[in-house]
Amino acid sequence: MTYARIGMYTAKPGTLDDILKKAEAELVPMTRQQPGFRRYFTVRTGEDSLVSVTAWETKEQAEQAAEQLSSWVRTEMGPAVLKVENQVGEVQITRFPSGDAPGYTGYARVAVWQFKPGTADALAERAKVGMVPLMEREPGFTGYGAVRTGENSAVTVTAFASREQAQAAGEKTGVWVREHAMSSAESVERSEGEIVWSVRAG
Numbered sequence: 001m002t003y004a005r006i007g008m009y010t011a012k013p014g015t016l017d018d019i020l021k022k023a024e025a026e027l028v029p030m031t032r033q034q035p036g037f038r039r040y041f042t043v044r045t046g047e048d049s050l051v052s053v054t055a056w057e058t059k060e061q062a063e064q065a066a067e068q069l070s071s072w073v074r075t076e077m078g079p080a081v082l083k084v085e086n087q088v089g090e091v092q093i094t095r096f097p098s099g100d101a102p103g104y105t106g107y108a109r110v111a112v113w114q115f116k117p118g119t120a121d122a123l124a125e126r127a128k129v130g131m132v133p134l135m136e137r138e139p140g141f142t143g144y145g146a147v148r149t150g151e152n153s154a155v156t157v158t159a160f161a162s163r164e165q166a167q168a169a170g171e172k173t174g175v176w177v178r179e180h181a182m183s184s185a186e187s188v189e190r191s192e193g194e195i196v197w198s199v200r201a202g
Contacts, residue, residue, distance in 0.1 A: 001057075001090065001091075002019075002038060002054070002055050002056065002059075002089065002090075002091040002094070003056050003057075003058060003059045003061070003062040003089065003090055003091060004053055004054065004055045004056070004062060004088070004089060004090075004091050004145070004147045005027060005053070005054045005056070005063070005065045005066045005069070005086065005087070005088050006051065006052070006053050006087045006089075006147060006155050007051070007052040007053075007066070007069060007070070007084060007085070007086050007087075007147070008049070008050075008051050008083075008084070008085040008086075008087075009049060009050050009051075009052065009073070009074050009081060009083065009084055010048060010049050010081070010082045010083040011048045011049070011050075011077075011080055011082060012019070012049075012079070012080055012081075012082055013047070013048055013075075013081050014023050014045070014051075014161045015048075015080040016047070016048050016050065017049035018079070019043070019077055019080060019195055020042070020050070021061070022076060022077070023042075023072075024178065024196070024197055026072075026076070027072055028040060028197060028199060030072070031054060031065065032199060032201070033066075034064075034065065034068070035061060036056045036057035036058055036061035037054070037055075037061075037201050038054075038055040038056055038057065038200065038201050039053070039055040039199070039200045039201070040052075040053070040054045040055075040138055040197075040198070040199075040200075041053055041108075041195060041197065042196045042197055042198075043108045043110060043154065043191075043192075043193050043194070043195055043196065044193040044194050044196050045103070045110065045191035045192060045193040045197075046191070046193065049191070049192075050196070051110050051157075051191065052069070053145075053147075053157060054069070055091065055145075059088065059090070062088045062158075063088050066086040066088055066192065070084055070086060071188075074122075079120075079185070087147075087148035087149040087153075087155060088149065089147045089148045089150070089154070089155070089184070090147070090148050091145060091146070091147050091148075092146045092147070092148050092154070093124065093128055093132060093144065093145065094143075094144070094145050094146075094147040095126065095135075095136060095143060095145075096138065096142070096143040096144075096145075097136070097141065097142065097143070097144060098175065104162045106140075106142055106159050106160055106162065106166075106194075106195045106198075107159065107160055107161070107165070107166045107193070107194055108157055108159040108160075108161055108166070108192065108193065108194075108195050109156065109157070109158045109159075109161040109166055109170060109190065109191075109192040110155065110156070110157050110191050110192065111155070111156045111188055111189070111190050112153075112155050112188065112189040112190075113144065113153060113154045113155070113156065113187075113188050114153050114185065114186045114187045114188070115152045115153065115154070115186060116151060116152070116184055116185070116186055117151075117152055117182050117186055119184035119201065120148070120151070120152055120153075120154065120184070122179075122184075123181055123184045124146065124148075124154075126180055126181075127146065127180075127181070129174055130176055130180060131176045131177065131180070131181075132144060134173055134194045135158060135169060135173055135175055138160070138165065138168070138169035138172065138173075139165055139168075139169075140160040140161035140165030140166070140169075141159075141160055141161055141165075141169065142159045142160055142161055143157075143158070143159040144156070144157070144158050144159070145157050152186075158170075159195065163194075166192065183195070
């Protein structure tokens with residue numbers, strides 16, 4: 001069983017480049033040394049925003065990572081970071097053909113889902129047999145993960161080798177999502193962007 005911590009950051013305008021450089025130099029090596037570490041990747045979802053995902057062997061390790069990473073941001077970056085949101089949950093679905101995190105380079109799409117009560121389990125099963133195989137057949141596919149962050153919530157990340165491949169696949173899988181997933185959703189917030197770094201244990 002694997003658990004993940006998802007962090008969503010908003011930085012002051014013009015500061016994110018420096019934050020990412022400092023984090024890659026200091027935070028990435030520190031995180032890789034922690035017990036239970038599995039994967040760490042970051043997606044720049046806007047000029048001043050990013051999504052950070054770390055995967056761990058246990059829920060306790062994921063929760064400790066959430067505190068550790070947030071503490072580093074508060075200490076090292078201070079007022080440059082305007083907002084931090086943390087979510088921790090069990091990884092329900094993972095597909096990484098190469099065995100790596102979703103691409104050492106590439107493009108990722110992130111979706112934050114809020115479901116109607118009692119619908120999440122059935123939707124996860126439908127996605128495993130329906131949408132995931134559909135994505136895996138698309139050119140440039142490098143990974144997919146679904147993290148159950150609450151009884152009625154989840155975060156999904158889909159990665160491709162390029163922006164163009166991600167968008168082309170999104171058009172095809174979007175049909176499946178509209179027909180099989182949206183009836184279970186109360187809301188979904190989507191973002192996307194370049195993968196800044198992606199590392200794994202070992």
